[in-house]
Amino acid sequence: MTFTIGVDIGGSSATAVAIDETGEVVDRYRVSGRIEGGRQVVAAALAAIRSFELDECVAVGIGVPGLVDSDTGHVTMAVNLGIGVHPYALAAEITEAVGFPVTIENDVRAAALGAHESLRLAGDPPDSLAMVSIGTGISAGVVLRGELLRGTHGMAGEIGHVVVDESAALCRCGQRGCLEAVAAGPAIARAWPKGLDGNAATALFSAAAGGDPAAEKVAGRIAGYLTTALTWLAAAYDTERIIIGGGVSDAGDTFLSAIRDRIYRQAALSDLAARRLRPEQVTLALRDDPPGPRGAAVLAARILPTHSLPTQRVSPARTQATNAK
Ligand SMILES: [Zn+2]
Numbered sequence: 001m002t003f004t005i006g007v008d009i010g011g012s013s014a015t016a017v018a019i020d021e022t023g024e025v026v027d028r029y030r031v032s033g034r035i036e037g038g039r040q041v042v043a044a045a046l047a048a049i050r051s052f053e054l055d056e057c058v059a060v061g062i063g064v065p066g067l068v069d070s071d072t073g074h075v076t077m078a079v080n081l082g083i084g085v086h087p088y089a090l091a092a093e094i095t096e097a098v099g100f101p102v103t104i105e106n107d108v109r110a111a112a113l114g115a116h117e118s119l120r121l122a123g124d125p126p127d128s129l130a131m132v133s134i135g136t137g138i139s140a141g142v143v144l145r146g147e148l149l150r151g152t153h154g155m156a157g158e159i160g161h162v163v164v165d166e167s168a169a170l171c172r173c174g175q176r177g178c179l180e181a182v183a184a185g186p187a188i189a190r191a192w193p194k195g196l197d198g199n200a201a202t203a204l205f206s207a208a209a210g211g212d213p214a215a216e217k218v219a220g221r222i223a224g225y226l227t228t229a230l231t232w233l234a235a236a237y238d239t240e241r242i243i244i245g246g247g248v249s250d251a252g253d254t255f256l257s258a259i260r261d262r263i264y265r266q267a268a269l270s271d272l273a274a275r276r277l278r279p280e281q282v283t284l285a286l287r288d289d290p291p292g293p294r295g296a297a298v299l300a301a302r303i304l305p306t307h308s309l310p311t312q313r314v315s316p317a318r319t320q321a322t323n324a325k
Contacts, residue, residue: 002056004304006114006297007048008063008107008290009041011080011136015290016048018057019297023121025289027052038088041081045094059100061300063107063292064090065137067154073104079172080136103303105148107292108133108157112141113148114295115243115285120146126240130157130233131291134226135246138180142237149237159229160184183225185248191218201247205254219258227262234277242277245285245292256284 003026007016016029029051035044045062066078073091075083095102105113112131119125125146132140140157142149149156160180161173168177169187181187188200192215195203204222207215230242249255260279267274285291 002058003052003054004297004300005049005052005054005057005060006063006110006293006295006300007045007060008110008292008296009035009044009081010065010107011035014044014048015293016051017290017293017297018052018054019294019301023117025294027054036082038075038081038083038090038093041075041078041083041088041090042093042097045090046097049094049098057100059300059304060094060098060102061110061296061298061303062090062094062102062104063110063296064104065107065139068104068106068109069154070103070105070150073102075104101300101303103299105296105299106139106141106154108139109141109148109150109154110295110299111245111285111291112143112157112295113298114291114293115245116143116146117294117298118286118289118291119241128237128239129241129243130237130239131243131245131285132159132230132233133246134183134244134248135185138184138229138246140229140233142233142239144237144239157233159232162229162232164225164228179225179229183222183229185246188222188248191222199250201251201255205251205258208258209254223258223262227259227266230259230263230282231266231273231277234281238276240281242282243285243291244282245290249284250287252284256282 001020003018003020005018013032017025018027020026029048064075064078065080067076074087075090076087091102091104115131116129128144130140130142138160140159142157161178163175163177164179165177169181170176171178171181192200192204204219208219263279
């Protein structure tokens with residue numbers, strides 16, 4: 001049996017899974033802590049990869065929040081990781097350290113593929129889906145006929161920096177009123193600073209569902225922005241499913257109900273809107289099978305030749321030797 005490893009690197013955590021040839025997750029890894037700059041991204045990825053005691057790991061896929069050239073393995077504009085306009089040769093550095101093939105993809109694009117793979121394994125693969133991640137930022141990935149849509153510049157699905165309200169807050173990208181600046185996790189925390197443990201979305205949507213008038217107003221505004229974004233995706237790609245992931249989706253059923261209510265209301269006003277997007281097409285990502293690392297592992301498997309997979313050991317000796325450098 002051979003295995004692929006999928007690593008999902010964010011600005012404040014790294015998660016990883018090892019997946020066997022049947023698609024089963026055989027081991028998991030998660031570590032929290034600020035990751036800043038290319039060297040720390042490499043170190044975090046290597047720590048995740050070497051946490052698995054697998055004799056027959058054959059390839060690694062890594063998802064990072066930034067613009068990724070999947071042909072060269074270079075990353076740019078990973079703002080949350082402190083990587084700017086100068087390309088960082090992430091795939092080459094990690095390949096050299098681990099000795100087996102490494103592929104890099106944008107984290108949300110990888111998650112879209114991971115969500116599709118989970119549904120395929122459950123026997124219910126959609127022809128197409130869009131994955132929307134709502135966390136520190138907002139982004140989307142689109143899978144059409146089982147294939148990831150990257151676009152000309154690797155930006156297909158970068159909806160977070162589309163301006164939705166020019167009178168709203170300045171975004172870190174330099175524009176004013178981006179979707180991300182008004183509806184991502186930090187914007188929700190500013191609008192509803194009553195969440196515990198940084199979980200403002202859970203507090204907000206629970207309070208709104210419980211009938212708190214102030215929460216209803218804020219939740220309605222946020223749900224409105226997010227439903228608009230889902231409608232963009234439905235109008236542009238007409239996918240069978242739209243799956244919402246990211247930290248804000250941890251708010252769960254009350255959050256999903258708020259989104260679906262907006263879609264119901266649009267559908268009630270217009271036959272066209274009703275055909276474009278139905279509430280039941282929108283679901284939340286599975287919490288026990290996070291799509292990001294799974295999708296990265298799927299991409300890793302795809303860079304291998306179909307047969308005669310090479311094998312490499314991930315040995316403690318190499319871990320120590322490399323860490324000592
Ligand atoms: Zn922006």
